[in-house]
Amino acid sequence: MSRILNIVERHTHHSSRRQHSMTMAIMRKGKQFRWQRKHLIGLRDLSAEEIHYILDTAQGFEQISTRSVKKAPPLRGKVVVNLFFEDSTRTRTSFALAASRLSADVVEFTMKNSSVSKGETLLDTARNLESMGVDIVVIRHNAAGAPKLLSRNINACVVNAGDGYCEHPTQALLDVYTIRQMKGSLEGLKIAIVGDISHSRVARSDMWAMTKLGAEVTLVGPPTLMPADVGRLPVNTSYSLDEVIEKVDVINMLRIQFERLGGNPFPSIREYSRYFGLTVERMQRAKPDIVVMHPGPINRGVEMESEVADGTNSVILRQVTNGLAVRMAVLFLVNQAAAETPA
Amino acid sequence: MVDHVLIKNGRVIDPANNLDEVCDVLILDGKIAEIGRFNGAVAKSVERVIDATGKLVTPGLIDIHVHFREPGDEEEETIASGSAAAVAAGFTSVVCMPNTNPTIENETDIEYVHRKGRQARKTHVYAMGAITKKREGVELAEMGMMAEAGARGFTDDGHGVQDVSVMLRALKYARMFDRVVAQHCQDDRIVGQGVMNAGYYSTILGLPGMDALAEESMLWRDIQLIRKTGVRYHAQHISTAGSVELIRQAKKDSLPVTCEVTPHHLLLTEEMCAEYDTNYKVNPPLRSKKDVDALKGAIADGLVDALATDHAPHLQSEKELEFLAAPFGIASIECALGLYVKALIDPKILDWPGLIRLMTLNPARIIGIDKGTLGRGRQGDVTIIDPDAEWVVDVNKFVSKSRNCPYHGWKLRGKVDKTLVGGELRFEAD
Numbered sequence: 001m002s003r004i005l006n007i008v009e010r011h012t013h014h015s016s017r018r019q020h021s022m023t024m025a026i027m028r029k030g031k032q033f034r035w036q037r038k039h040l041i042g043l044r045d046l047s048a049e050e051i052h053y054i055l056d057t058a059q060g061f062e063q064i065s066t067r068s069v070k071k072a073p074p075l076r077g078k079v080v081v082n083l084f085f086e087d088s089t090r091t092r093t094s095f096a097l098a099a100s101r102l103s104a105d106v107v108e109f110t111m112k113n114s115s116v117s118k119g120e121t122l123l124d125t126a127r128n129l130e131s132m133g134v135d136i137v138v139i140r141h142n143a144a145g146a147p148k149l150l151s152r153n154i155n156a157c158v159v160n161a162g163d164g165y166c167e168h169p170t171q172a173l174l175d176v177y178t179i180r181q182m183k184g185s186l187e188g189l190k191i192a193i194v195g196d197i198s199h200s201r202v203a204r205s206d207m208w209a210m211t212k213l214g215a216e217v218t219l220v221g222p223p224t225l226m227p228a229d230v231g232r233l234p235v236n237t238s239y240s241l242d243e244v245i246e247k248v249d250v251i252n253m254l255r256i257q258f259e260r261l262g263g264n265p266f267p268s269i270r271e272y273s274r275y276f277g278l279t280v281e282r283m284q285r286a287k288p289d290i291v292v293m294h295p296g297p298i299n300r301g302v303e304m305e306s307e308v309a310d311g312t313n314s315v316i317l318r319q320v321t322n323g324l325a326v327r328m329a330v331l332f333l334v335n336q337a338a339a340e341t342p343a
Numbered sequence: 344m345v346d347h348v349l350i351k352n353g354r355v356i357d358p359a360n361n362l363d364e365v366c367d368v369l370i371l372d373g374k375i376a377e378i379g380r381f382n383g384a385v386a387k388s389v390e391r392v393i394d395a396t397g398k399l400v401t402p403g404l405i406d407i408h409v410h411f412r413e414p415g416d417e418e419e420e421t422i423a424s425g426s427a428a429a430v431a432a433g434f435t436s437v438v439c440m441p442n443t444n445p446t447i448e449n450e451t452d453i454e455y456v457h458r459k460g461r462q463a464r465k466t467h468v469y470a471m472g473a474i475t476k477k478r479e480g481v482e483l484a485e486m487g488m489m490a491e492a493g494a495r496g497f498t499d500d501g502h503g504v505q506d507v508s509v510m511l512r513a514l515k516y517a518r519m520f521d522r523v524v525a526q527h528c529q530d531d532r533i534v535g536q537g538v539m540n541a542g543y544y545s546t547i548l549g550l551p552g553m554d555a556l557a558e559e560s561m562l563w564r565d566i567q568l569i570r571k572t573g574v575r576y577h578a579q580h581i582s583t584a585g586s587v588e589l590i591r592q593a594k595k596d597s598l599p600v601t602c603e604v605t606p607h608h609l610l611l612t613e614e615m616c617a618e619y620d621t622n623y624k625v626n627p628p629l630r631s632k633k634d635v636d637a638l639k640g641a642i643a644d645g646l647v648d649a650l651a652t653d654h655a656p657h658l659q660s661e662k663e664l665e666f667l668a669a670p671f672g673i674a675s676i677e678c679a680l681g682l683y684v685k686a687l688i689d690p691k692i693l694d695w696p697g698l699i700r701l702m703t704l705n706p707a708r709i710i711g712i713d714k715g716t717l718g719r720g721r722q723g724d725v726t727i728i729d730p731d732a733e734w735v736v737d738v739n740k741f742v743s744k745s746r747n748c749p750y751h752g753w754k755l756r757g758k759v760d761k762t763l764v765g766g767e768l769r770f771e772a773d
Contacts, residue, residue: 145619166549
């Protein structure tokens with residue numbers, strides 16, 4: 001269980017034994033596996049094996065948060081910059097905490113609304129960061145593809161903390177981590193993702209991660225909040241939460257992002273909640289051990305009634321806790337891959 | 344400078360006169376004097392003899408859709424740099440779109456473009472004027488005086504005229520002038536903030552999509568307005584299978600409707616945006632393979648009247664932005680011919696005379712100029728093409744000021760050897 005942790009400590013204290021320790025780390029189910037990505041851009045490109053490897057690594061880190069001295073040394077001397085072009089509280093805090101628990105120096109770099117007319121371009125920002133010698137850039141950006149653009153133009157590792165409505169890989173990783181924790185495995189599970197699918201990067205990353213790990217995913221929401229050509233995605237779709245609620249093992253309720261909704265995709269919040277809200281009444285028709293998730297922050301009374309959010313099936317706060325371990329794992333792995341690949 | 348030129352022994356293609364044979368073209372005083380076989384005595388009397396053996400000799404190519412960015416964005420392109428690029432690509436006439444800064448919307452603006460074109464001394468440079476002031480889609484621009492100044496038509500290109508009542512008024516008003524009204528068909532409300540085709544790829548890339556319906560609904564609307572007004576109408580850069588069907592029906596109904604297709608809508612598809620390379624960000628967006636096939640089918644069926652590049656140069660620094668923020672546009676004029684060969688001749692959709700028709704006679708007719716043919720007495724605008732020459736696109740060798748071209752590194756066949764404008768040799772390949 002604390003395999004990774006041991007490795008982390010051995011690795012830094014006995015660098016001569018590094019090779020040996022790494023070999024330990026790459027043993028998974030008796031199979032040799034080597035993490036090779038110095039960027040984490042999205043989960044669409046990852047294999048199931050890679051996802052499991054991150055989750056296993058996270059499991060090793062989980063303990064650190066429960067110790068009295070909440071620090072491990074693998075990123076000592078490294079600089080992690082939180083480059084956030086969009087508002088965020090929990091993701092940014094979670095990344096900052098994860099980085100500092102791994103002993104990195106964390107720099108906050110917040111810029112709202114990148115655009116050519118309002119100052120520096122993303123690439124200029126990247127070149128500046130490069131000149132300051134950062135090792136890992138955690139980026140959140142309103143434009144899909146911004147992390148990829150950055151990764152092509154910078155030597156540092158790039159970790160996507162959410163880009164437009166493309167991907168939010170660490171959120172999905174912590175979601176599947178939590179599900180794995182609750183259910184043992186995702187293989188064969190039925191999972192519903194409910195809400196504004198079209199504007200949700202969480203829905204996309206979740207969909208990739210969950211289907212790769214063997215779950216059967218159903219996207220639920222009004223047709224006006226479904227993305228184009230949804231039929232070509234490896235998922236089912238439904239416009240009826242009532243039909244889906246009885247069948248699923250896990251339900252992930254997306255936040256209605258009022259700031260992203262253009263042009264009245266549903267008539268009123270009241271009507272939205274009527275059809276897509278997770279109410280106490282609907283919960284009575286769900287499987288008793290259904291796992292209720294939400295990426296936060298919750299609009300109480302819109303996508304979920306408070307009794308449900310705070311109820312016994314809810315793992316919402318556990319998700320937040322797990323986010324820390326998952327982000328530590330991601331930072332650890334990309335840094336390791338960067339160290340192994342010549343610049 | 345008056346030029347007497349004899350172009351000898353080329354395969355002369357002149358669709359207007361159903362001509363496709365190996366012979367000579369004699370240009371006297373800058374005008375086409377005669378096509379036939381000439382003896383040595385004639386050769387001695389002219390100032391320049393061009394041996395075109397193994398080459399195609401065609402009417403000067405015409406591109407009715409270019410953005411030369413002047414006035415306003417001269418760092419991206421100027422009329423001088425754009426027309427120099429055009430002439431190197433075999434074009435002898437180009438039509439500049441009015442979406443400059445300020446908008447080309449009155450006779451002075453039209454005259455400005457013409458003057459810059461004359462000063463550049465490369466191609467003939469024409470302009471379309473805006474349909475509405477500042478291309479805002481609200482008040483009509485001075486179409487009459489622009490027509491008098493030589494505007495070849497009207498368009499709010501970059502943008503469609505959204506308000507149906509404004510478009511109806513524009514078409515009615517345009518009845519007074521024999522000019523084409525052209526439209527960039529796109530309903531802004533459907534497109535919203537879209538940056539690429541709406542579909543599977545926009546979904547997985549997390550980019551806002553531009554639904555094909557945005558183009559088709561406006562084209563459908565406009566065709567109904569043409570039924571009512573009967574004005575000559577040109578659908579610019581159609582890009583979807585649905586648009587092809589609308590054009591098919593309009594032509595079946597004998598409406599005065601024409602359309603053009605760009606090289607990128609024949610060669611590129613939406614999945615090429617997958618790496619967020621902004622060189623593939625263009626408006627109308629790259630569509631699906633089904634749409635590409637429909638456009639090729641439309642060309643095979645004779646539904647497409649003209650090929651046009653929509654050459655849209657942009658600065659490197661702008662194209663280096665996020666896909667969401669970068670401007671739309673592909674700079675392609677310098678590889679146009681080779682791209683058309685790849686898209687249309689290689690798969691045997693068109694033969695050379697068919698391709699030349701879509702690049703000369705037809706576009707000339709759309710904009711109402713007395714060009715696009717080698718008929719006697721016409722200006723000596725001639726393009727000489729090496730149909731078999733293979734070459735590799737290298738954006739760093741572009742004459743154009745811009746490099747935003749997704750074809751960099753492509754191997755193409757068909758290269759312009761010489762371009763003559765008014766009998767004057769304006770371009771010669773090394």
